[in-house]
Amino acid sequence: MGFGRRIGDTLRVPGRGVRRGIAVLVILMLAAATGSVIALTAPSMASKLGLGASTAAADVPAAPVPALRALNANAPLPTASGLAEALTPLAGSAGLGNFAGVVVDPAGGTTLWQRSPDQALAPGSTAKLLTTAAALLTLDSTQRLxxxxxxxxxxxxxxxxxxxxxxxxxxxxxxxxxxxxxxxxxxxxxxxxxxxxxxxxxxxxxxxxxxxxxxxxxxxxxxxxxxxxxxxxxxxxxxxxxxxxxxxxxxxxxxxxxxxxxxxxxxxxxxxxxxxxxxxxxxxxxxxxxxxPISDLVENMLQNSDNVTAELLAREVAIARNGDPSFTGAAAQVLAALSQAGFATTGAVMVDGSGLSTSDRVPPRLLGTLLGAAAAPAQGADDPELLRPMLSGLPVAGGDGTLEDRFDTANSADGRGVVRAKTGTLSGVSSLAGVVTDADGRLLVFALISNGQSPATVRPQLDTIAATLSQCGCR
Known part of the structure; x- marks a missing residue:
């Protein structure tokens, strides 16, 4: 299955050369007590390679628009019923194929909404979140190769x-x-x-x-x-x-x-x-x-979904854990590192470290748990917050990395500059997992995976679900 049959993680326009710069500044700061988010939305990009019609200029901001939202530690928590009312109709679309997902409150660690959360599906490149977490938990973030x-x-x-x-x-x-x-x-x-x-x-x-x-x-x-x-x-x-x-x-x-x-x-x-x-x-x-440093490599790998860097980091995890630095050994040690840190890896099957393999399987609950741990408030001044680089490396919706050309429809444009997420795309596989602030300034984590349908159909729907979270108080 080559490029003609496999859909790469980003479906970028061929021959673009160096990634285009855009006038976007996005800073995500999760402070120990209250935290804050500063985001700027940005205009959409053209040429979507058949991923759906672009939105008219009136539907998407034509220039960066400030969207300052402070994270209030006392912001109200969405209710299960409120989220169900907002998300269940979207998640029930037949166009999503075999779909599973979760929405998690990182501050409390509770699952707020779920649909088949333990169903292990092909994750595409959101599997890189497993490798990232294992690398940050195993290797010194200041270590160099x-x-x-x-x-x-x-x-x-x-x-x-x-x-x-x-x-x-x-x-x-x-x-x-x-x-x-x-x-x-x-x-x-x-x-x-x-x-x-x-x-x-x-x-x-x-x-x-x-x-x-x-x-x-x-x-x-x-x-x-x-x-x-x-x-x-x-x-x-x-x-x-x-x-x-x-x-x-x-x-x-x-x-x-x-x-x-x-x-x-x-x-x-x-x-x-x-x-x-x-x-x-x-x-x-x-x-x-x-x-x-490893932390910089991780951020670059997540932003651009670099398969090679992910595979090399997985092998470095294996070496650090005295495992075999092969595909089999690295995948086993990535899961072992997560299990040792207390994450339930039940249902996860990895044969590589990048998610490029069609044999990988990951339940969305695991993705949500990992991101929830990364986004959780610091536990005291001495909390090393080892997983924080997972968040700073996430692409920004409509802004950079593999989300640069996404969130460009009338139903998803509200998520631009507010959603930060890792993408995943193979033939018949679409996934999106990241963080978003809701209408009340509450930070939420989400993980969405779809198998069996064309990414051209599914990806805009996943964007819409994430964007809906950004506009939802859901109480």
């Missing part, structure tokens, strides 16, 4: 050792890739010139950090040129992208080899002789570069 060069088996050779950083780039300083603060090959070369003054004629690559197949069950190799994925190895440039500045451009089929050849080119070594090797445990380290 390191790529290094060590001495090779001969005096004129070096080994490029992958450490799980997808952001490593061959771009020079001053030129940006799609990732924040990427590690640069040029810095490795500068280190090498100092620590290895002799000639370097051969570059080897070490990908032994990870094990097992490089493509997961349920993945299609056609998704590589389609831009959804690259083979999962611990060494790559720019997430395996052919063009490091294109978020959704095609990927390479041999990312580690491409990285090794790029380093060889910069060193003046033979690019055609690059091959795999395993560095000696005591090999001298000749240079090291680091990614941005």
């Amino acid at each position: 390191y790529t290094k060069v060590v001495a090779g088996p001969t005096p004129d050779s070096v080994i490029l050792v992958g450490g799980g950083d997808p952001t490593l780039t061959a771009l020079p300083a001053g030129k940006n890739s799609v990732y924040p603060q990427p590690a640069r090959l040029d810095d490795l070369v500068a280190d090498l010139r100092k620590t290895h003054p002799g000639p370097i004629t051969r570059v080897l690559i070490d990908t032994s950090r990870y094990t097992g197949p490089t493509l997961a069950q349920g993945w299609d190799p056609a998704d590589i040129p389609a831009g959804n994925i690259t083979p999962i190895v611990p060494l790559m440039l720019d997430g395996g992208r052919v063009d490091p500045t294109l978020q959704d451009g095609p990927r390479v089929s041999q990312p580690a080899l491409a990285a090794g050849r790029a380093l060889a080119e910069k060193l003046g070594a033979d690019q055609n002789s690059v091959t795999t090797a395993v560095a000696a445990p005591n090999a001298a380290v000749l240079g090291t570069v680091a990614s941005a």
